[in-house]
Amino acid sequence: xxxxxxxxxxxxxxxxxxxxxxxxxxxxxxxxxxxxxxxxxxxxxxxxxxxxxxxxxxxxxxxxxxxxxxxxxxxxxxxxxxxxxxxxxxxxxxxxxxxxxxxxxxxxxxxxxxxxxxxxxxxxxxxxxxxxxxxxxxxxxxxxxxxxxxxxxxxxxxxxxxxxxxxxxxxxxxxxxxxxxxxxxxxxxxxxxxxxxxxxxxxxxxxxxxxxxxxxxxxxxxxxxxxxxxxxxxxxxxxxxxxxxxxxxxxxxxxxxxxxxxxxxxxxxxxxxxxxxxxxxxxxxxxxxxxxxxxxxxxxxxxxxxxxxxxxxxxxxxxxxxxxxxxxxxxxxxxxxxxxxxxxxxxxxxxxxxxxxxxxxxxxxxxxxxxxxxxxxxxxxxxxxxxxxxxxxxxxxxxxxxxxxxxxxxxxxxxxxxxxxxxxxxxxxxxxxxxxxxxxxxxxxxxxxxxxxxxxxxxxxxxxxxxxxxxxxxxxxxxxxxxxxxxxxxxxxxxxxxxxxxxxxxxxxxxxxxxxxxxxxxxxxxxxxxxxxxxxxxxxxxxxxxxxxxxxxxxxxxxxxxxxxxxxxxxxxxxxxxxxxxxxxxxxxxxxxxxxxxxxxxxxxxxxxxxxxxxxxxxxxxxxxxxxxxxxxxxxxxxxxxxxxxxxxxxxxxxxxxxxxxxxxxxxxxxxxxxxxxxxxxxxxxxxxxxxxxxxxxxxxxxxxxxxxxxxxxxxxxxxxxxxxxxxxxxxxxxxxxxxxxxxxxxxxxxxxxxxxxxxxxxxxxxxxxxxxxxxxxxxxxxxxxxxxxxxxxxxxxxxxxxxxxxxxxxxxxxxxxxxxxxxxxxxxxxxxxxxxxxxxxxxxxxxxxxxxxxxxxxx
Amino acid sequence: xxxxxxxxxxxxxxxxxxxxxxxxxxxxxxxxxxxxxxxxxxxxxxxxxxxxxxxxxxxxxxxxxxxxxxxxxxxxxxxxxxxxxxxxxxxxxxxxxxxxxxxx
Numbered sequence: 027x028x029x030x031x032x033x034x035x036x037x038x039x040x041x042x043x044x045x046x047x048x049x050x051x052x053x054x055x056x057x058x059x060x061x062x063x064x065x066x067x068x069x070x071x072x073x074x075x076x077x078x079x080x081x082x083x084x085x086x087x088x089x090x091x092x093x094x095x096x097x098x099x100x101x102x103x104x105x106x107x108x109x110x111x112x113x114x115x116x117x118x119x120x121x122x123x124x125x126x127x128x129x130x131x132x133x134x135x136x137x138x139x140x141x142x143x144x145x146x147x148x149x150x151x152x153x154x155x156x157x158x159x160x161x162x163x164x165x166x167x168x169x170x171x172x173x174x175x176x177x178x179x180x181x182x183x184x185x186x187x188x189x190x191x192x193x194x195x196x197x198x199x200x201x202x203x204x205x206x207x208x209x210x211x212x213x214x215x216x217x218x219x220x221x222x223x224x225x226x227x228x229x230x231x232x233x234x235x236x237x238x239x240x241x242x243x244x245x246x247x248x249x250x251x252x253x254x255x256x257x258x259x260x261x262x263x264x265x266x267x268x269x270x271x272x273x274x275x276x277x278x279x280x281x282x283x284x285x286x287x288x289x290x291x292x293x294x295x296x297x298x299x300x301x302x303x304x305x306x307x308x309x310x311x312x313x314x315x316x317x318x319x320x321x322x323x324x325x326x327x328x329x330x331x332x333x334x335x336x337x338x339x340x341x342x343x344x345x346x347x348x349x350x351x352x353x354x355x356x357x358x359x360x361x362x363x364x365x366x367x368x369x370x371x372x373x374x375x376x377x378x379x380x381x382x383x384x385x386x387x388x389x390x391x392x393x394x395x396x397x398x399x400x401x402x403x404x405x406x407x408x409x410x411x412x413x414x415x416x417x418x419x420x421x422x423x424x425x426x427x428x429x430x431x432x433x434x435x436x437x438x439x440x441x442x443x444x445x446x447x448x449x450x451x452x453x454x455x456x457x458x459x460x461x462x463x464x465x466x467x468x469x470x471x472x473x474x475x476x477x478x479x480x481x482x483x484x485x486x487x488x489x490x491x492x493x494x495x496x497x498x499x500x501x502x503x504x505x506x507x508x509x510x511x512x513x514x515x516x517x518x519x520x521x522x523x524x525x526x527x528x529x530x531x532x533x534x535x536x537x538x539x540x541x542x543x544x545x546x547x548x549x550x551x552x553x554x555x556x557x558x559x560x561x562x563x564x565x566x567x568x569x570x571x572x573x574x575x576x577x578x579x580x581x582x583x584x585x586x587x588x589x590x591x592x593x594x595x596x597x598x599x600x601x602x603x604x605x606x607x608x609x610x611x612x613x614x615x616x617x618x619x620x621x622x623x624x625x626x627x628x629x630x631x632x633x634x635x636x637x638x639x640x641x642x643x644x645x646x647x648x649x650x651x652x653x654x655x656x657x658x659x660x661x662x663x664x665x666x667x668x669x670x671x672x673x674x675x676x677x678x679x680x681x682x683x684x685x686x687x688x689x690x691x692x693x694x695x696x697x698x699x700x701x702x703x704x705x706x707x708x709x710x711x712x713x714x715x716x717x718x719x720x721x722x723x724x725x726x727x728x729x730x731x732x733x734x735x736x737x738x739x740x741x742x743x744x745x746x747x748x749x750x751x752x753x754x755x756x757x758x759x760x761x762x763x764x765x766x767x768x769x770x771x772x773x774x775x776x777x778x779x780x781x782x783x784x785x786x787x788x789x790x791x792x793x794x795x796x797x798x799x800x801x802x803x804x805x806x807x808x809x810x811x812x813x814x815x816x817x818x819x820x821x822x823x824x825x826x827x828x829x830x831x832x833x834x835x836x837x838x839x840x841x842x843x844x845x846x847x848x849x850x851x852x853x854x855x856x857x858x859x860x861x862x863x864x865x866x867x868x869x870x871x872x873x874x875x876x877x878x879x880x881x882x883x884x885x886x
Numbered sequence: 887x888x889x890x891x892x893x894x895x896x897x898x899x900x901x902x903x904x905x906x907x908x909x910x911x912x913x914x915x916x917x918x919x920x921x922x923x924x925x926x927x928x929x930x931x932x933x934x935x936x937x938x939x940x941x942x943x944x945x946x947x948x949x950x951x952x953x954x955x956x957x958x959x960x961x962x963x964x965x966x967x968x969x970x971x972x973x974x975x976x977x978x979x980x981x982x983x984x985x986x987x988x989x990x
Contacts, residue, residue: 371966371967371970372969373965373966373967373969374966411917411918413914418914421972421973422970422973425969425970425973426969428972429968429972435972
């Protein structure tokens, strides 16, 4: 698993509240104070839409998921004078009528401040009892109403209650919750109950659309722009928990996050981080809408003869869960921030939110398929003189791309079209801020139509008069890494099942070498197995079943023959044991982990990537990434086994990642997280690539592959893996003397997949990229143990063929041992056998060399 | 123009006088730029703010006009303005600004 939290689903709801436009929108309430006889107030009621008109308004149908942003983009502007199919419910939510919404407000009122006229309440109770998500039990709350219209009138006239109208008729009132405290006045109580009710409606839809067990939601974060509390703690809060209670999320606690319109984006990053850290497994971000903003641009709409388009209270909820292996992941490592020091010029803002995080991740502006900034509906904003808000954002992002040379100036219009969206969201501040797209983005990423989207939230902090600063935060959502890997292996499996190959050396048609289309041929150079020749026969049969052509290379000089066959192209890759790789090369093993049966790369298991342990581990990480990428994991997660040097290795890898070779660090499954992996992480494969020194890796392959057999027979996995290193240009896989047929066949399959994925070129480009990001300097920065400097430089004797090996030399002393032999005029090379470092010499020099090394204490 | 900004313009006018004051606008489109320019020259056309019926006749330019651009350090302009210059309809802004100045 990747370790990222994922986007489990989103819901979007509207409540059509035309009477609240008249009585609760601040544009109207202000006008009533300043200019009670104004033409605007007289004309306004003629511009209110009916419920049916609100249903058939295309942007509303896009909001609840019946229509798509593409449908909207195709409709000729403006939208208000056109109609679409007016469905009440959509895949993301619903559009509720005002009367039902008033009933829901009372369901959300636990302090008995809402009074409804008895007859009205009974009618609404019936409707709400039949509502599939509200139901009879919640609707029974409305039975308590005994109030008649005269009493409601009295409450409004004498006790400062806020009237509730439906179709111009007084149907109820919200009383004040305290006689003196303005924070509990009827006005504030209504405003807060409306936001709570619309949040509850969205939560109910979220549970339905995602199918999540409501009791399994552990935490709810509310991100609306209201405040609840009393005079002693005016913003005391917890709309989140209040709404969770009514929505039946019995296992949830919660809290409120605020940041004006940027609130939702902040809350989503909080939620994803809580899940990624392992604090909670399922977190919901939710927000209700705002009565104050109803009819905010009403004056312009009325003046231009439009209906009042801001007539709906909106809400949304988003589910963030631990990685389910399918849903798009929230990339908490690609986050943009407008900081205190960023500055306020549009250019600085867009750089901080868009290009800074992309630069860090090594991505270009065009690598994001869709941007979702402020998604305000231009039908509302354009007549009010605020222009097309999303389009203005896309132009700025595109213009920055032009400045950076990532797109041509003349491509600007095309960029806005292909990377942008037409806005459809109501203008309720936080509601349009990036989040309206999450529902569609999830679907489009999961269907493979899009790779990556960026959500951008911006907030005008100066409205609160505490700072003049602007604010913004952004993050990237991309496809699930595990889902992508599964797709790759599914495709490979499908290819393999088409093969008819069943015989020992029959060709399978499917497994082919990258770029050639020819079937993969693997040679097994077998000598010295403890398992006997029938094990190889069985392995070749198993590999044949997977469509891989295998030839057995027998006899004394199996390695030499294998090398010449690789050289001549008779075979594409080889599986062997005891192969001495040059220093700089080590092998990336692959094992089945017991907890979940997941495969895991062990980087590395034999060979020596570097004579210094920590430096070797840093190189091993790159080699592990190469193997995983060649096998189709686009962005493998990397963890470091908790062994001596792990922290130094981590530091170096972070430096490398920050230098421009992006590494996706895995998160430990343990509570304290981090990319340092403990025993349980190894058993669970918390990382795709597990980094360690090759001696530890060697132990691990043995333990994972033979723990069920008692150690004598390695029955599972893919073996010790391919030798990878700078300039190493062959695919040679290592197995051991104890490797059984399934593991040998696994090694053949691993080789075939690497060849299909063009591993040698992947290695070349990855190593080049790591070097460009400063690999060599980083390695130089890791202190190398002091070699014996007293030894003067020794001239190398004439090279000769070296086929004999001396084992048992400490890896740190290996180069010194070679120098020692050179000094005695014996040509020697350092190498790595499967049990550790070796010195290679000619057969003729073997005994003399042993004596010399024994005499100097290198071997016993 | 925002009432608060009108008030500040009037205060600066009283403090520094007409000859030592230039108003620089950053409005995102021509109409808004024109309205702001009108406010600080002929007076507030909406008759809502402190400059209603007050003709200050101040020098006023938009940041994207060539006269202003020529006065700004090229690197600073590139860092702060060039992106928006690409986004905005600069020709429309210039023609709106000229239309107001011609009325003086």
